[in-house]
Amino acid sequence: MxxxxxxxxxxxxxxxxxxxxxxxxxxxxxxxxxxxxxxxxxxxxxxxxxxxxxxxxxxxxxxxxxxxxxxxxxxRPHFRRVLNGTGVVVHTNLGRSLLADTAVKAVTEACATYSNLEFDLSTGERGSRYSHVEKIICDITGAEAALVVNNNASAVLIILETLAAGREAVVSRGQLVEIGGSFRIPDVMTKSGAILHEVGATNRTHPHDYEAAINENTALLMKVHTSNFRIIGFTKEVTGAELVEIGTKHDLPVYEDLGSGNLSNFSGLGLMREPTVQEVVSEGVDVVSFSGDKVLGGPQAGIIVGKKKYIDMIKKNPLNRVLRIDKMTLAALEATMRLYLDPETAMAQVPTLKMIMEKPESLKLRAQSLSRVLGRVVGDDITCSVREGVSRVGGGAFPEQDLKTFLVTVVPTGDMSVPELKERLLSSDYPLVGRIEDDAFCLDPRTLTQTEYHMVADSILQALNLSN
Structure with missing residues (x-):
């Protein structure tokens, strides 16, 4: 040896x-x-x-x-493209929302050329980076003012630190949520310096619970939209309008953390109704925060809208410098928001909205097309079929609610097991992620573009140790 x-x-x-x-x-x-x-x-x-x-x-x-x-x-680059066959549209682990073509073009230009990031073209003097998006966000949401930070967790932090540091923020016990990565509202509140004052019960909170909690140390009334879970049965929640009435009576600002920002009406899909940012603003809520990269379909960002009085206070917080967005995010966000100026244009061009709204009959045809491509390219080494299934919106939005779809099921005909196929697909040139159901590897065309079908087939070929 x-x-x-x-x-x-x-x-x-x-x-x-x-x-x-x-x-x-x-x-x-x-x-x-x-x-x-x-x-x-x-x-x-x-x-x-x-x-x-x-x-x-x-x-x-x-x-x-x-x-x-x-x-x-x-x-290979460690950070690279993945084929999403899971059917989860806003897949947190796979990069969340895909950008519209116009947003991708805007990001590319922002990276490749100089820009007026903080330069006022009308005066030739230093300008504000937020001026590129504030007006359009206000036009769409109906808010008086707006600010954008790097994500919604940052938005929650800077709002609480600005408006309630050292004082109490009153929140319903049933809204003390935890989202992915162990991000908890009480922990962020502690970090901000605000003092948590819980009211109500887990399943029921009433306006009088907030009224009873208000004292000389109260700084803020807070509402957290529970977008990533549901409490059903014997429940009661205080509306934004009811909180605004209490806040006005006691001269206290009302803040609502919407989590996943929603600017669209998804009626007709059988989904439980989610409040839109426009509706919350119209209720008179003083400050509202939400994500730009979930259901909204833009880049990662925390968008803060509301009354100018409070937004101006948040803008002056030194944390704003720490949490500010870069030129690529600004470019992508402006391009995405421009599409929302016409709701029909947004539905047609924002990939997240298009995928959520795609009809089952269209998905059936696309599943059949994908199955044919796999049959031609991979051949007899797999068996394919098409059957009904479900997709999910993802990103903490519309939890436990299904979107009807059609799945392509893949089963190796040789010695390789389905779990082994799933594992080996992660090592292919274009890693392919799907899910196992009923002893088959399932691919959902909702989250695959037609241009990716041959890439899917090539990935399966690699996993089976075959060659073109």
Whole structure:
């Protein structure tokens, strides 16, 4: 065994051969060297384990197919494209909402050219980055003023720190939510310096609960929209309008955290009704915050709208500098909001809205098309069929509510199990994510574009160790 080590090819010899491989010319030499060293270390371990037992197994020609696969895999960007076959439209782990074409173009231009990010073209003097989006957000929502920070968690933090630091914020016990990543309203409130004052019961809170809680140390009445769970049965919730009436009576601002911002009417889909930002603003709520990258379908952002008096206070908070958005977010958000100036245009061009609104009959045709592509490209190594299924909106919106869809089911005909197929698809050039139901790997065309169908087929081919 010890004699086999000397037959391993040298690093320089391997590098020289790799340099002639056109598919690897873009890989930096230092990275390639590290990957080659790692591959040769694997070979040494295989010699020790008795997996490699002969000299001819160590020739560069014998090792080269494995070696190039190792280098290509190691040279891939860690952050890369994934094919979403799950049917979850706003998939938190897969990047949430896809941007509209106009937003993508705006981001590209913002990255590639200089811009008037903080430059007033009318005066030639320094300007405000928020001026690019504030008016259009106000026009769409009906608010007096607006501010944008880097996400809605930041929006909650800066609002509470500005309006209630060192004083009490009154919140219903049933609204002390936790969202993904263990983000909890009480924890953020503590970090902001605001003092939590819980009122009501988990399932029922009344206006008189807020009234009874107000004292000389009360700074804010807060409402949190429970977008990612439901309490059903014997329930009661205080409306925004009722809170505004109490706030006006006691000269206290009312703040509502909407979570996933919704500017659209999804009637006709069988979904429970979600309040729109416009409706909440029209109730007179003083400050409203929501996400830009969920149901709204824009970039990650925390959008704050409301009465100018309070928005101006939040703008002056030093945290605003810490939490401000960059030029790419500004470009994408302005382009997305412009589409909302005409609701029909938004429905047609914002990918998130298009996917949510797509009709089952259209999805059935697309599932059949995907199944045909898989049949032609992959062939008899899998069996495919189309059946009814459900999609989800995701992103904490419309929890536990289904959208009717049609799924393409994939089952390997060989020795590979369905769970193994699912796992191996994550290592393909274009990782494919789906779900297992009824002993089949299921793909939902709702979250796959037709241009991705052949990519899906190629990923399955790779997972099955086949070639085109």
């Amino acid at each position: 010890s004699n086999l080590f000397k037959f391993l090819p040298s690093v320089d010899l391997v590098l020289t051969k790799l340099e002639s491989d056109d598919s690897l010319t873009d890989v930096p030499r230092t990275l390639t060297r590290d990957l080659v060293n790692g591959f040769l270390d694997v070979c040494r371990e295989e010699i020790k384990a008795g997996i490699i037992t002969a000299e001819d197994q160590l020739s560069l020609d014998s090792l080269y197919p494995r070696l190039t696969c190792h280098v290509r895999a190691g040279a």
